[in-house]
Amino acid sequence: MSMDAVFKALADTSRRELLDRLHARNGQTLNELCEQMDMTRQAVTKHLDILEDANLIATVKKGREKEHYLNPVPINEIAERWIGKYERGRLKALSDLKRSLEREDT
Amino acid sequence: MSKFVYVTYIRTTPQKLWDALTKPEFIKQYWFDMTQESEWKKGASWAMKFSDGRVADAGEVLEIDPPRHLALKWRNEFRPELKDEGYSRCTYDLERDGDIMKLTVTHTIEKEGAKFIEAVSGGWPRILASLKSLLEAGASLPRSHQAPQT
Numbered sequence: 001m002s003m004d005a006v007f008k009a010l011a012d013t014s015r016r017e018l019l020d021r022l023h024a025r026n027g028q029t030l031n032e033l034c035e036q037m038d039m040t041r042q043a044v045t046k047h048l049d050i051l052e053d054a055n056l057i058a059t060v061k062k063g064r065e066k067e068h069y070l071n072p073v074p075i076n077e078i079a080e081r082w083i084g085k086y087e088r089g090r091l092k093a094l095s096d097l098k099r100s101l102e103r104e105d106t
Numbered sequence: 107m108s109k110f111v112y113v114t115y116i117r118t119t120p121q122k123l124w125d126a127l128t129k130p131e132f133i134k135q136y137w138f139d140m141t142q143e144s145e146w147k148k149g150a151s152w153a154m155k156f157s158d159g160r161v162a163d164a165g166e167v168l169e170i171d172p173p174r175h176l177a178l179k180w181r182n183e184f185r186p187e188l189k190d191e192g193y194s195r196c197t198y199d200l201e202r203d204g205d206i207m208k209l210t211v212t213h214t215i216e217k218e219g220a221k222f223i224e225a226v227s228g229g230w231p232r233i234l235a236s237l238k239s240l241l242e243a244g245a246s247l248p249r250s251h252q253a254p255q256t
Binding site for chain 2: 071
């Protein structure tokens with residue numbers, strides 16, 4: 001479970017989109033995910049395998065299908081590695097500010 | 107139903123991981139300074155307590171098979187809006203994967219879009235990261251001693 005695998009998995013727009021889909025609704029099956037993605041079933045399967053190998057998603061068998069769950073544990077490990085214990089509050093304040101300012105623009 | 111599944115890989119033994127999940131003095135080191143009390147037998151009561159002794163969450167042991175599987179009936183006891191959502195089910199599954207352990211935590215509750223799941227989902231990744239650090243390096247992470255401010 002190397003950090004290299006996590007960064008490689010994240011370095012792809014489609015895979016980040018899959019994570020966004022699961023963030024919006026956790027526990028989706030391959031069929032549900034395919035409906036929203038503009039790519040072949042094989043391509044989606046391949047991306048999901050890479051995400052699972054990096055431990056960014058966890059799967060649970062349900063009948064003949066598998067449910068996919070976003071697993072934020074490795075992302076948290078990345079954050080813990082570089083974000084000191086005192087910086088969290090300030091970073092949150094900055095990201096809240098960015099979000100509210102960008103909302104005003106649109 | 108609201109559900110999440112968290113997976114972490116930890117370089118340790120099944121018994122050490124089991125002890126870390128069930129022994130109060132161990133739990134305290136990586137779980138926001140909280141402890142858990144139970145006789146760890148099927149049907150036994152289970153409670154999670156703040157360091158000042160107040161009960162945070164409570165329930166009972168539903169299934170137990172050391173050092174492989176544990177299922178808890180789990181309800182928040184100190185926030186009325188979360189307590190109202192009723193009991194959740196939390197399971198730990200410990201599997202050996204080569205020379206490391208795979209720990210899967212599944213937390214489910216009947217209600218769709220439950221506030222309870224939202225609340226605990228902020229804590230779990232930090233608890234698991236700190237547990238991993240404690241077992242692999244012998245020290246928990248400093249931030250895991252303060253509960254998330256949400």
